[in-house]
Amino acid sequence: MPDLNAQSFDTLIIGAGSMGMSAGYHLARAGNRVLMLDAGDPPHDTGAHHGSTRLIRHAYGEGAAYVPLALRAQALWTELEQETGTPLFVRTGVANIGLPGERFLDEVRRSALRYGLALETLDGREAHRRWPAWRLADEHIVHFEPKAGVLYCERAIGACRKLALMHGAALRTNATVTRIESHASDSVEVVTRDGERFRAQALIVCAGKWTPTLLAPLGMALPVTRVRKSFAWFESAPDFGPDRFPGFAVTSAAGQFYGFPDLDGEGLKVGRHDGGQPVAAEAGLAPFGAEPTDLGDLQDFLAQFIPGAGALRMGRACEYDVTPDEHFIIDTVPACPNIHVATGFSGHGFKFASAIGEALAARIVEGASRVDLSYFSYGRFV
Numbered sequence: 042m043p044d045l046n047a048q049s050f051d052t053l054i055i056g057a058g059s060m061g062m063s064a065g066y067h068l069a070r071a072g073n074r075v076l077m078l079d080a081g082d083p084p085h086d087t088g089a090h091h092g093s094t095r096l097i098r099h100a101y102g103e104g105a106a107y108v109p110l111a112l113r114a115q116a117l118w119t120e121l122e123q124e125t126g127t128p129l130f131v132r133t134g135v136a137n138i139g140l141p142g143e144r145f146l147d148e149v150r151r152s153a154l155r156y157g158l159a160l161e162t163l164d165g166r167e168a169h170r171r172w173p174a175w176r177l178a179d180e181h182i183v184h185f186e187p188k189a190g191v192l193y194c195e196r197a198i199g200a201c202r203k204l205a206l207m208h209g210a211a212l213r214t215n216a217t218v219t220r221i222e223s224h225a226s227d228s229v230e231v232v233t234r235d236g237e238r239f240r241a242q243a244l245i246v247c248a249g250k251w252t253p254t255l256l257a258p259l260g261m262a263l264p265v266t267r268v269r270k271s272f273a274w275f276e277s278a279p280d281f282g283p284d285r286f287p288g289f290a291v292t293s294a295a296g297q298f299y300g301f302p303d304l305d306g307e308g309l310k311v312g313r314h315d316g317g318q319p320v321a322a323e324a325g326l327a328p329f330g331a332e333p334t335d336l337g338d339l340q341d342f343l344a345q346f347i348p349g350a351g352a353l354r355m356g357r358a359c360e361y362d363v364t365p366d367e368h369f370i371i372d373t374v375p376a377c378p379n380i381h382v383a384t385g386f387s388g389h390g391f392k393f394a395s396a397i398g399e400a401l402a403a404r405i406v407e408g409a410s411r412v413d414l415s416y417f418s419y420g421r422f423v
């Protein structure tokens with residue numbers, strides 16, 4: 042039975058990070074009475090959204106089906122910049138780099154052709170001439186997206202938070218949700234670690250690593266695992282400024298790496314996308330340097346491809362929530378159509394947060410989203 046003393050809202054959101062803060066903003070803007078609950082005080086460095094920058098690519102190596110979502114997201118990031126007066130995006134361009142025959146590169150090209158996106162293709166020698174810091178083999182292929190670039194992720198969450206609150210959303214920080222109680226198709230309650238209760242007609246669960254634990258009692262067995270990753274900033278040189286060095290995604294025999302030009306004097310930032318260490322559901326994250334590969338992998342990559350990079354400035358550990366096919370899960374809980382879930386972003390979700398937040402809000406307020414999200418159904422694993 043619902044607790045009649047629980048505070049009541051139209052919608053509750055568990056996890057006001059990348060996806061949740063954006064959904065909260067769009068719901069509040071639509072006049073929905075929404076409460077966002079977060080275990081921390083977002084933006085913060087204990088989820089998946091710290092480290093100051095994220096790449097946004099449009100010609101999508103992970104699948105052309107993502108392109109409409111990426112383009113909608115880009116338009117919404119621009120809108121958010123304008124509404125808050127906060128610079129959130131730098132058009133650095135993004136170079137997708139690999140050897141001929143790489144599936145990722147083929148899909149980048151296919152996406153660009155299918156959706157008419159700007160894409161320039163260079164070989165290794167041409168790329169070196171244009172961006173002197175890169176050392177590539179002649180046979181390397183570079184698919185360069187001039188309109189893609191870098192988002193300031195923590196700033197973007199801050200901007201969503203500002204607008205969400207301005208439009209009347211409520212935000213409860215340092216509130217860890219430990220239980221969800223579903224009463225009917227239009228009544229759900231959540232309980233926090235401190236015993237507070239909140240009730241609403243609809244719920245969005247986008248609580249990163251906690252999502253599978255919260256939804257298991259409702260019969261949703263999410264195939265999402267935690268994987269620890271590392272990334273770091275290195276001493277820079279003039280060749281690493283955004284005018285001479287684009288964002289990049291490299292697929293190589295040694296692994297998949299991504300990186301950013303030196304923005305605001307922070308240094309050259311590089312991370313490894315594949316690899317990493319599985320982490321148990323409730324375990325803490327070992328700090329950067331706890332694994333020899335944290336720095337070793339990045340240094341090996343730099344020695345081969347960007348030999349002018351300087352010494353390590355600072356490193357960080359972070360985590361991905363990974364699905365078996367590395368595609369997202371955005372759906373409702375099968376037994377509870379008023380409980381929405383957005384998880385399994387597998388290390389490439391941030392760029393879409395503006396559009397995913399809008400789509401989740403539209404599903405609740407209008408019953409359907411403008412962008413097709415059927416590609417991300419939970420049903421593909423059941």
Ligand SMILES: Cc1cc2nc3c(=O)[nH]c(=O)nc-3n(C[C@H](O)[C@H](O)[C@H](O)COP(=O)(O)OP(=O)(O)OC[C@H]3O[C@@H](n4cnc5c(N)ncnc54)[C@H](O)[C@@H]3O)c2cc1C
Nearest residue numbers: 056058059060080088089096218251359386388390391392
């Ligand atoms: C190192 C690194 C590099 C990346 N690079 C890119 C990139 O270049 N481009 C890109 O598009 N994506 C990138 N990603 C992926 C992207 O950052 C994530 O996919 C995205 O941030 C996930 O958003 P989220 O809302 O699921 O998680 P988060 O932003 O972490 O939000 C989850 C929120 O839930 C809260 N929470 C957790 N449990 C509870 C609970 N029980 N109760 C209440 N609140 C709770 C947390 O405090 C957190 O604020 C990268 C990720 C990492 C780690």
